[in-house]
Amino acid sequence: MLLIVTWALLGLLLGAAGAFLFPAMVALVGGPELRDRVAGWLISTTMTLTGSAALVVKKHGGVSLRPTSEEPKMEADGVTVEGERGHLKDSFGVKGYLAGNEFGIGTAEAPVYVSPLLAELGEAAAEAKHRDRLGVQPDGGVRMDFEIPKAERLPDISRARHLFMGSADLRDGVVAEEWTRFSQEKFHENLGIKETLMLVFAFSVGVGLALLVSRYGGDPSGGGVEVPIQVAGAML
Numbered sequence: 001m002l003l004i005v006t007w008a009l010l011g012l013l014l015g016a017a018g019a020f021l022f023p024a025m026v027a028l029v030g031g032p033e034l035r036d037r038v039a040g041w042l043i044s045t046t047m048t049l050t051g052s053a054a055l056v057v058k059k060h061g062g063v064s065l066r067p068t069s070e071e072p073k074m075e076a077d078g079v080t081v082e083g084e085r086g087h088l089k090d091s092f093g094v095k096g097y098l099a100g101n102e103f104g105i106g107t108a109e110a111p112v113y114v115s116p117l118l119a120e121l122g123e124a125a126a127e128a129k130h131r132d133r134l135g136v137q138p139d140g141g142v143r144m145d146f147e148i149p150k151a152e153r154l155p156d157i158s159r160a161r162h163l164f165m166g167s168a169d170l171r172d173g174v175v176a177e178e179w180t181r182f183s184q185e186k187f188h189e190n191l192g193i194k195e196t197l198m199l200v201f202a203f204s205v206g207v208g209l210a211l212l213v214s215r216y217g218g219d220p221s222g223g224g225v226e227v228p229i230q231v232a233g234a235m236l
Helices: 002-029 032-050 116-130 157-163 172-188 193-216 231-235
Strands: 053-057 063-071 076-081 084-088 096-098 101-107 134-136 142-144
Touching (some): 032 101, 053 076, 076 101, 116 134
Antiparallel strands (some): 053 063, 063 076, 076 084, 096 101, 134 142
């Protein structure tokens, strides 16, 4: 029985490996048309297994094809890269479809989908700013003296970060949501008898001190004594 299971697992592994390696080997010896067909088949198979996905450029180099999920609450797609959960929003309308599934390109350094054109624009704009050919002028005008090269080239997607203000990355939306939830937790808890009595006592002391100060404290503008009411805040 053990021998049968072993051969079955071995056959399954070899079959799965061969399903991807054999087309790749055929593409290497074939012409451009055959390579395109094999590449299309591999992409279609990958997207079928992954579903909606994003090709994300990681902070420290390399790319990762990651499945995405819709998160209407954040008005963005959720994605996990290198163990960290974040969001990508289609602010520029550049997300499309690949093999029938939603697909976009992103970078871990920005919480939005980008495109190769935006990457080229960001790179050219960053270089122009370094050369003082982009920016606000002393007379209040704006100088934009740069252009994108017309020659075809492979852009660095991470350069699209130069188009965004600040240093937000795809995880910042998650962090902001977590801190908002933590800051609001106390407002959603039911107060016990002890907490209720302390609030009532603090309010009563505060009102009493306010009455005493208004009646016996004198006029602060005439040299009287100012008594700050801090008891309620201290007890809370």
